[in-house]
Structures are given as structure tokens and as C-alpha cells.
Amino acid sequence: MATTNDPETSADPHTGDDTDPRLRVVLAELVTNASRLTRLASSIAGGDRPRPWLRALSLLEEYGGLRISEIARLDSSSQPTATALVKQLVDAGLVRRQRDPDDSRAVVVEMTESGHHWLAAARDDIGASLAERMRDLDAERIARLSRSLHDLREFLKDPRTSG
């Protein structure tokens, strides 16, 4: 056990033991609740749309053209996973691959019109399924909650440039 360390000198960045214990607890609860909500929502509104497609297309919509390795990094997945995912999207006609003129090793992935339509339809479906079960909720409250989650993710991505 390390609980007998001198509190004055125990700021070891590896263990994080100098953080607020209350914060540790509520952060663990937060991810539990976010994860459960996500799982329940996707069981209700999932349809048969591949969730990796939604993630990748959302990123491409947000950032424009992306390299394979950038997709992997932004999606917290490995490069081979991103390669396979892009292949599926190309086969489905939702994205297009182009060589980077400045670096012929690289590939730039862009959404097609069909990809934009697919993503919009997916979001409509998800929103409609959920709204049907939650029609009494206040949209502005949900919007605020959504923004909080967004901000928290930005902070988690890089604590220095946000928050």
C-alpha cells in the first residue's frame, strides 16, 4: 500500500495520487453513466447502421479531408482498423480516396455526396427513435447537456487548450 506516503512529497505524476479523491470518484461515475446511456440509446436507436461508419463519417464531416492515420488517431483506433473501415466506406460509395499530391505515400479520404446523405439520414433516424420515447423532454436542457459532454471531451483531448 502507498497510503502512508508523505502527502507533502507524494506528487508522483505516474500514479495521479495527488488528485482530488472526490474528482476521481465522480469521473469514474461519469464514464459509467455516459457509457450506459450510449449503450441503451444505441440498442433503441441503433438500427442496423454500422457504428464505426457513423464515427468515421462524423469525423470527416467535422474536419473535411483526413488521412487514414488521422482518422485512426481521432477515432482512438489503430491504423489497420482505419484502413479497413475506409475500405468499407469506399465500397459503399460513402467516401472517396485520393492520393496526397505532396506525399505519394499518403491517402486523403473525403466524403461523397452520398456519404453526406447517409450521415444525415442516420442522424434523423437516431433522433426520431429517441424523440419518440422522450418527447416530453426539454430540448434546451438536452442541448446544454450535449454541449457539456462536448466540452468535456475537448478538455480530455488536450487539457491545456480548453476548459
Next chain:
Amino acid sequence: MATTNDPETSADPHTGDDTDPRLRVVLAELVTNASRLTRLASSIAGGDRPRPWLRALSLLEEYGGLRISEIARLDSSSQPTATALVKQLVDAGLVRRQRDPDDSRAVVVEMTESGHHWLAAARDDIGASLAERMRDLDAERIARLSRSLHDLREFLKDPRTSG
């Protein structure tokens, strides 16, 4: 296209088209943000703990003893998935199976002491990993956010009995 329907008579419960369009949009955004936060957090704090174990043990801690089919339902998974999951947890010594005295077809699954320890340690690790990157956040704000997500899930589970 169904966009030319008479708005007065288009309250078809199958399509949900009578719900607030703004609500549909923000709900779709909410699940996107919750899902992305979950994914990022688990890539940071995931460790190598099986996520299904965390889900199942959290349910058992919350509800006490549960049947296989109850675990499946509460976890939004199929019964065979729950059977396999419980088998893994039994093999790891984290839960114990007992026959239901009132119904000898049924199985009641309960956490062992080891299971409680495992879950507590997992949460400590997750909380510590996240708190290390987010040490400047206000714990009470996170707690409120966490509660909102919890309440929203309760509402989504059964819109009539919560809100």
C-alpha cells in the same frame, strides 16, 4: 418522400414525425457526444479490463442477485451473451451462480468478495487515469453532469415512471 403529408393527420406512432424537430436534432447530438466521450475515456483509462465485466459487475452491485435473463435485459444484450459473460466471471472468481429455490430452471448470480474488490479497483484506476488529465475540473460540476446522464437513462428506460 413522406414530406408532403398533411401535418394535421400525420401523427403516425411508427415514424415519430410528430415530435419536436429541435428535440430530434439535439438528441442525436447528445448520443454522438456521449459516445465520443465514452470512447475517448476508455481509450485513456481502459487498461485491459474487459468492458463487459465492468458492466455486469456494476449491475450486480446495483441490484444484488440477478438472473441470467435479467442481466441480459439490463445490459441490453442477448441471453446467450449474458450466459457466456457470467461464465467468464465465474471462472475469474468474481461472481457465483446459485439455483433459484423457487424455480429450478433459473440461476441467481451474485458477486463474490473478490468481485467487489475487482470492481472497486477498476473504478479507482479509471478515476485516477482521468483525474490526472483533468485535475483542474470542478468535481461538483462533473457530479451534476453525471447525475443528468443517469436521470436521462432512467427516463429512456421507462419514460412513464421517471422524468
Next chain:
DNA sequence: TTTACATACATAGTTTACCTATGCAATAAT
């Protein structure tokens, strides 16, 4: 400029987490 290393992506092979379909035993309903 040849050699060496780094980067970007592709491919192979494996594991994990699910699913559906089905079988079997116990209970409930007629």
C-alpha cells in the same frame, strides 16, 4: 549518392464481443 532510418498505408492472423438459431429441462396452462 548510397545507406540508413522514419513514415504512411496495406495485409495477415488472431481475439473479443456480440448475434441468431436451436436444444433441453422445468414450470404453467388447458
Next chain:
DNA sequence: ATTATTGCATAGGTAAACTATGTATGTAAA
């Protein structure tokens, strides 16, 4: 008693992820 239903187990399959590695291109050092 027969039939239907319920609770779980098993079989078999798919999708999404990983690591390890190969190949081609770009970069830097000798």
C-alpha cells in the same frame, strides 16, 4: 395429461478491434 411457455445452455457465425509485419515512399547522414 398434454401442450405451451419460460430459463438457460450450446453451436455456429459475423463484425470490429488488435498486434505484427510487409511494402513503398520520403528524409537525413555518411
